[in-house]
Structure formats: structure tokens, C-alpha cells
Amino acid sequence: MEETTDPFKEAIVNHLQELANNDALFAITFSKPYKNIDDCATYILNEVKKSQRQGFDDDEIFNMAIHYYDEETVEIGKPIKAKVVVNRSIAAARTNDFPKSTTKNGDANQTSLFKL
Numbered sequence: 001m002e003e004t005t006d007p008f009k010e011a012i013v014n015h016l017q018e019l020a021n022n023d024a025l026f027a028i029t030f031s032k033p034y035k036n037i038d039d040c041a042t043y044i045l046n047e048v049k050k051s052q053r054q055g056f057d058d059d060e061i062f063n064m065a066i067h068y069y070d071e072e073t074v075e076i077g078k079p080i081k082a083k084v085v086v087n088r089s090i091a092a093a094r095t096n097d098f099p100k101s102t103t104k105n106g107d108a109n110q111t112s113l114f115k116l
Contacts, residue, residue, distance in 0.1 A: 008084040009037045012044075012065045019066070029069050039076050040068045045084075046077030058087070 020027040044064045048056065068074055 006041075006084075007086040009041050011086050012040065012062065013037050015062050016065055016069065026066075026069075032069065035069050040065050042079050043068045043074060043076045045080040045082055046075075049080060049082075 016026075016030055020030040044061060047064050068076075
């Protein structure tokens with residue numbers, strides 16, 4: 001398992017590790033030595049920037065992470081400096097308490113993982 005102290009990367013790694021623990025095929029994908037959480041986060045931030053949206057459902061972000069690990073060749077893009085806001089449902093996942101938070105300008109059913 002990859003180690004990180006960044007809450008955004010930690011949320012992604014935790015989700016992917018849980019997926020790998022429950023899916024032997026994804027466990028192989030997740031253990032690719034040439035893939036890492038830093039490049040995964042850069043890929044996600046670039047995809048978010050391309051979309052020009054500010055609020056994303058957790059699953060949308062996690063699916064981007066899965067796509068990064070699944071694909072042999074994926075254009076990561078250049079590192080982006082961004083303010084990433086991890087919603088409370090991810091932070092609370094450790095205690096099995098899942099409150100939903102939404103963006104101020106977002107859809108009421110859409111949680112905010114981060115904004116650029």
C-alpha cells in the first residue's frame with residue numbers, strides 16, 4: 001500500500017486499497033510498479049481541469065483513479081497546483097459515519113471532493 005499524508009491522495013489510496021482487497025484482478029492492476037498515487041492525483045487534477053467543473057461526486061473521482069491504474073498508457077499531464085477539498089464523507093469513512101456535504105454552487109446530490 002502506498003503511503004501519503006495528503007488527505008486527497010489518502011482518500012484515493014484507501015478507496016483503491018479497499019477495492020484491491022475485494023477484487024483480485026484489481027489488486028494486480030493496483031500493484032503495477034510503474035503506477036503511483038502522485039501521478040494518479042496529477043492525472044485526476046488534469047481531468048478535472050479539462051472538465052471545467054468544480055464539484056464532483058466521490059465516485060467520479062474514484063473512477064478516474066481506477067482508470068489511471070487500469071490503462072497501460074494514460075496521459076498524466078503536468079503537475080497542477082490546486083486547492084483540494086476532501087469532503088466529510090471520506091474523512092468520516094474511518095469511523096463509519098457518512099455525512100454528505102455539497103458544494104455551495106453544486107447540485108444538491110453532488111458531493112465536493114475538491115475544487116481547482
